[in-house]
Amino acid sequence: MKTPLLIAAACLLTLLSTVGAALPYPILPPLFAANAANDFNHFLGLPPKLLFGIALSINPLGLLIGSTLLGPLSDRFGRRPILLASATGAALGHAITAWALVLQSYPLFILARFITGLLEGNMPVARAMLADRLEGNLRVRALSWLNGANYSGWLAGPLLAGLTLGWGITVPFWIAVIALLGAAVLIAVTLPREMPSPHTSSWLQVARNKHAFQLLRTPSLRQLFYIQLAYTCGVTAFYEFYPLWLVEFGGYHSKGIAWMTAALCAVMTISSLLAGRSSEILPLERVRFHAYVAAAAIAVVGFGNTWLGLAAIILFGFPNAFYNALLPSWCAERFGHHGQGAVMGLISTTFCLANIIMAIIGSVLTLIDTRLILILGALLSAWAAWRIGHWQKELAELDQRELEAV
Structure with a gap:
């Protein structure tokens, strides 16, 4: 396993996770400020600003839960399978988000954003992977670069949405799908298979205890x-x-x-x-x-x-x-x-x-x-x-x- 590839895989996945979290910021306001009422921006007759607030907060809620659970799950089942599952799962979440926008389904959109946030809370796993395999100053530098990737994502997400939104409202999300699947491939190639820890018996036990x-x-x-x-x-x-x-x-x-x-x-x-x-x-x-x-x-x-x-x-x-x-x-x-x-x-x-x-x-x-x-x-x-x-x-x-x- 090459150390540069290991660091690159961790940084790429972290970058894409934060890109995915920040992606909707330029997309959502016009949808909920639109003059024409539809099933999306007037779901159940609720005020658009209330629906907008829920849409903004649901992804961070998923991030909160994911950050709490994914790290310990990776201690039990290994960094590689959790990173692979979170990357492919987040890609699926973005695909469902795009589908929800096409259908103008607010409940499906909220569900997709929550699931995406849950699976994008994988930065602790990437940090743990680098902490496991690197030592000394190299570990500090790698974690610094990981933070740099995280910060860049908050800038790149809105920028990506702004540059590609003219081609269609779902295009930014499909780009995120392709990028996350590419990151999953890099993780699969870069990280060796790991033996699960014998200390707990199931993912539910890990999540609970x-x-x-x-x-x-x-x-x-x-x-x-x-x-x-x-x-x-x-x-x-x-x-x-x-x-x-x-x-x-x-x-x-x-x-x-x-x-x-x-x-x-x-x-x-x-x-x-x-x-x-x-x-x-x-x-x-x-x-x-x-x-x-x-x-x-x-x-x-x-x-x-x-x-x-x-x-x-x-x-x-x-x-x-x-x-x-x-x-x-x-x-x-x-x-x-x-x-x-x-x-x-x-x-x-x-x-x-x-x-x-x-x-x-x-x-x-x-x-x-x-x-x-x-x-x-x-x-x-x-x-x-x-x-x-x-x-x-x-x-x-x-x-x-x-x-x-x-």
């Missing part, structure tokens, strides 16, 4: 969850509400927001390629530093003037990319014995959970002032950075006690 949240029974992993949840709540507050800040305080419209998002994604992608470089500074020290810098960038958007805020939005990509490259690599070293799939699943699931939490809180705070949710996000990320410093000391004391016991 070995999901990522079971790791919270371990005190150290529970601390990781609290820290990661606080940091990602800050990050998702930024992601979800800086476009609204751009409209209210920068006077931006859709095209301007798209360009700002493209610049942010480009910075995160480039930073991900640099984040894997070796350093003499301890990994958690670097993670803490970048968490503080990310919190400062979010705070500048919330407190600063328009021009400072615009610069902070783009520059936020640097610390966030480094944080997301360094933390999973450190977790792979520290907690890999719990199952790399489950550990990476916990990290990804926490991000999905933060999306839901901050969307709910933000919907209330923005009624008062959009800057409030950004300030709250900055405080949460800063607390996570502060807590990392204390947690690092606690882990060092724990390690010392274990050495003395031996």
Whole structure:
């Protein structure tokens, strides 16, 4: 097995998974804003905006569940079969999505988007695969490139939809089908067959007893969850509400927001390629530093003037990319014995959970002032950075006690 091919397969599948998640963003608004009522945008006589909100949220819900389950399932049945099943299943989900659009069937569309999200929650499996087979600086670099592929997908998805939508509303989804099937072939060729783990007997038992949240029974992993949840709540507050800040305080419209998002994604992608470089500074020290810098960038958007805020939005990509490259690599070293799939699943699931939490809180705070949710996000990320410093000391004391016991 060639290491470059292994990394390429993981990055390609991650890229396509996020492309699939972001694909409908430019497609859905016109469908639900159409003047002509049909069975799709007036299903059961419900308001189009309500139907639109459900259509947007159903895929992230699937991602949340998939991120929780697919990693532990890959610990039991192997990375290769889970990645193959998720890639081909997501391709089928996109095909059903295209069919639902042709039929103008809203229920089928919702079902297809949920299934697609469920199976596109396979980034923990790709992370675990790299963590299994790579070590040291190569592992850090590979995980950095994987994050770069993830960020690129959020840019490439809307871009793909915008460039191909003129040929037909279903064309972007059929392109995604072909690309995912190609990724499945690459995985089949690249990854060797694996023997299933003998520790559990069925996928249902794994889903019930070995999901990522079971790791919270371990005190150290529970601390990781609290820290990661606080940091990602800050990050998702930024992601979800800086476009609204751009409209209210920068006077931006859709095209301007798209360009700002493209610049942010480009910075995160480039930073991900640099984040894997070796350093003499301890990994958690670097993670803490970048968490503080990310919190400062979010705070500048919330407190600063328009021009400072615009610069902070783009520059936020640097610390966030480094944080997301360094933390999973450190977790792979520290907690890999719990199952790399489950550990990476916990990290990804926490991000999905933060999306839901901050969307709910933000919907209330923005009624008062959009800057409030950004300030709250900055405080949460800063607390996570502060807590990392204390947690690092606690882990060092724990390690010392274990050495003395031996």
